[in-house]
Amino acid sequence: MVTKTIDLRSDTVTKPTETMRLAMAKADVDDDVLIYDPTARQLETEMARITGKEAALFVPSGTMGNLISVLVHCEIRGSEVILGNNSHVHIYENGGISTIGGVHPRPVKNNDDGSIDVDVIEAAIRNPDFEICYPKTRLICLENSHANSGGRCLSVEYTDRVGALAKKHGLKLHIDGARIFNASAALNVPVDRLVQAADSVSVCLSKGLGAPVGSVIVGTKSFIARARILRKTLGGGMRQVGILCAAALVALQENVPKLVTDHKNAKTLAEGLNKIKGLSVDVASVETNIVYFEIAKGSHITALKLGKILDEHGILLMPDSSSRVRIVIHHQVSASDVQYTLACIKQAMTGGTDENGGN
Numbered sequence: 451m452v453t454k455t456i457d458l459r460s461d462t463v464t465k466p467t468e469t470m471r472l473a474m475a476k477a478d479v480d481d482d483v484l485i486y487d488p489t490a491r492q493l494e495t496e497m498a499r500i501t502g503k504e505a506a507l508f509v510p511s512g513t514m515g516n517l518i519s520v521l522v523h524c525e526i527r528g529s530e531v532i533l534g535n536n537s538h539v540h541i542y543e544n545g546g547i548s549t550i551g552g553v554h555p556r557p558v559k560n561n562d563d564g565s566i567d568v569d570v571i572e573a574a575i576r577n578p579d580f581e582i583c584y585p586k587t588r589l590i591c592l593e594n595s596h597a598n599s600g601g602r603c604l605s606v607e608y609t610d611r612v613g614a615l616a617k618k619h620g621l622k623l624h625i626d627g628a629r630i631f632n633a634s635a636a637l638n639v640p641v642d643r644l645v646q647a648a649d650s651v652s653v654c655l656s657k658g659l660g661a662p663v664g665s666v667i668v669g670t671k672s673f674i675a676r677a678r679i680l681r682k683t684l685g686g687g688m689r690q691v692g693i694l695c696a697a698a699l700v701a702l703q704e705n706v707p708k709l710v711t712d713h714k715n716a717k718t719l720a721e722g723l724n725k726i727k728g729l730s731v732d733v734a735s736v737e738t739n740i741v742y743f744e745i746a747k748g749s750h751i752t753a754l755k756l757g758k759i760l761d762e763h764g765i766l767l768m769p770d771s772s773s774r775v776r777i778v779i780h781h782q783v784s785a786s787d788v789q790y791t792l793a794c795i796k797q798a799m800t801g802g803t804d805e806n807g808g809n
């Protein structure tokens with residue numbers, strides 16, 4: 451009988467811990483739209499410190515964090531942003547930068563590791579001499595870690611090079627750092643150093659960090675002052691938001707140190723999957739908490755079918771296509787959950803029984 455759920459669909463599925471719920475219950479709160487909420491202030495001060503920026507702002511989601519950041523940097527209608535063609539902002543955020551912001555996207559090729567070649571970025575910068583026809587490039591966006599490439603990390607050297615390029619051309623650099631703490635843990639580089647070259651960063655609290663809700667954007671004081679007004683415009687101004695910020699403060703304290711364990715568990719899972727006949731994983735590309743695996747062509751099982759079988763064993767995962775599956779590890783997945791998952795997947799792939807395959 452299934453007694454437990456192992457939820458591998460995303461790192462957004464974590465449940466608030468007891469400590470978070472206690473902190474939420476006791477949070478000191480006030481009206482945050484009027485900038486009176488002390489717990490929101492505490493979280494923003496802490497995030498500004500961790501990221502090495504002047505100021506921070508709590509926002510309801512990563513999508514809103516990216517949208518506000520792009521809109522602040524591209525206030526003039528018809529501005530252009532250079533971003534990866536496989537980036538979250540470009541693919542999964544409803545085209546909000548153009549539909550809401552009037553910002554023109556200039557997608558350029560993301561490499562398999564989530565980077566964009568620096569010369570490709572430079573070649574995409576519009577020549578101001580032809581402004582009669584061209585939109586004006588104002589911003590470059592990077593994503594670290596890069597979700598669609600399997601959570602791979604952009605190095606500090608690479609980020610610095612893109613930052614230097616932005617400066618040379620008078621552009622701003624925004625980092626979608628939904629999982630910047632994962633990148634920091636994997637690269638063993640402090641977050642403030644990793645984003646030093648960026649003018650703004652959007653950091654999700656509700657992914658690897660395990661908070662129930664929210665993101666924070668960071669940048670200069672004047673950037674955040676503009677961002678605060680835009681957040682209100684977009685309906686993201688929330689009143690006693692300290693309730694949510696209290697959980698995020700616990701997440702920063704308790705869960706950041708657990709990210710290295712998540713990455714270790716993801717690696718163990720990837721190595722184990724790669725040993726199962728009919729499955730393949732590019733193990734070397736598993737740098738953080740995301741694992742993509744492929745089901746061999748001609749296999750008796752599709753990703754959807756595998757998902758259904760695992761469901762019966764209490765394991766939830768997300769088919770990405772008929773032959774590709776995405777698994778995301780988080781702090782509520784243990785090393786033994788990983789072993790159990792491997793046993794169940796092996797059993798499903800071989801169609802046989804496995805003595806560990808009971809939950």
Ligand SMILES: Cc1ncc(COP(=O)(O)O)c(C=O)c1O
Binds near residue numbers: 513597
């Ligand atoms: C890389 C990246 N950026 C931004 C977001 C958006 O975050 P949210 O779901 O909080 O809007 C996500 C969500 O999965 C993401 O993976």
